[in-house]
Amino acid sequence: MRKIVLVFCLAAVVFSCKSKKQVVTKKPHKRTEHVARKQKPAEVEKHQEPEEVKPAPKVFASSTEAYIYNYHETAQQEMALYGIPASITLAQGILESGSGKGRLSVEANNHFGIKCHGWKGAKIYHDDDADQECFRKYKDAKYSFRDHSLFLSERKRYSKLFDLKKEDYKGWAKGLKAAGYATDRKYPDKLISLIERYKLYLYDEAVLGDKYVTYDMPTVQSGQTYTVEKGDTLYGISKRFNLTVEQLQKINGLRGTALSIGQVLVVEP
Incomplete structure (x- = not known):
């Protein structure tokens, strides 16, 4: 009996010791911070930002209209600084440079x-009144416009021009010829025709604002209008609306028969 009790006691001691033993295991600490994965150039998402939509290039009916669009602001700036009508500057630029297509304007920026x-x-050097005459060459067309302003404003022979009203583009055109700017006797008429055909006097009006006073402008009466299309002639339009060419010219204040696509004509007196 004593042996049985002794065995029981030993078994109890052994069991107690085993239960007290603890196995200490360190669990790896889980890192909670997120490490950004480096992207390789090939992994960069395409089109992360919307592509900039470029406006469609502006289309012009003629090189003259393109010239006016490109340089009207420059002419207006020169008018604000030096008092030369933007209409005159633009008309001279168109005429002298061949609407920006002439050799002097292309190779020398001389407009x-x-x-x-x-x-x-x-x-x-370029052939003009004589062979191989010397002309000024500029780095940029804007310097040609500035030199034009200085050329007129600093020379005494053009001083009378600045006594004229800025709205009087006809007076300026005739005054340039009288002062010797050009030898062509039809020079004033060509300038005036360009100004009236392309309504360049509107750029003068924009600069002068409230100070602008209508001065001998073409008188356009109210009535039915017609927009000039490709292939139209003044004669053809006059016949279509039972008018004579002279009547159509008078209604619209036209001097010649030249028309431009998109030009609006009054066809009913």
Whole structure:
């Protein structure tokens, strides 16, 4: 009996010791912070930002209209600074440069046919009144416009022009010829025709604002209108609306028969 009790006691001691033993295991600490994965160039998402939509290029009916669009702001700035009507500057630029297509304007950025006259800058030689005459050459067309303003404002022979009203583009056109700017006797008529055909006087009006006073402008009466299309002629339009060419010219204040696509004509007196 004593042996049985002793065995029981030993078994109890052994069982007690085993239960007290603890196995200590360290669990790895889980990192909760997120590590950003580096993207390789090939992994960068395409079109992360919407592509900029470029406006469609502006289409013009003629090189003259493109010229006016490109340089009207420059002409207006020169008018604000030097008092030369933007309409005159634009008309001269169109005429002298062939709407920006002439050799002097393309190769020398010279839009006004200004000759050297003691010029110390770059030069270009071109046949004009005589063979291989010297003309001024500019780095940018804007310098040609500025030199045009200085050319007129700093020379005494053009001083009378600045006594004229800024709205009087006809007076300016005739005054340029009288002062010797061009040798072509029809020079004033060509300038005036360009100004009236393309309504360049509107750029003068924009600069002058409230100070602008209508001065001998074409009188356009109210009535039915017609927009000029490709292939139209003044004669054809006059016949279509039972008018004579002279009547159509008078109604719209036209001097010649030239028309431009998109031009609006009054066809009913």
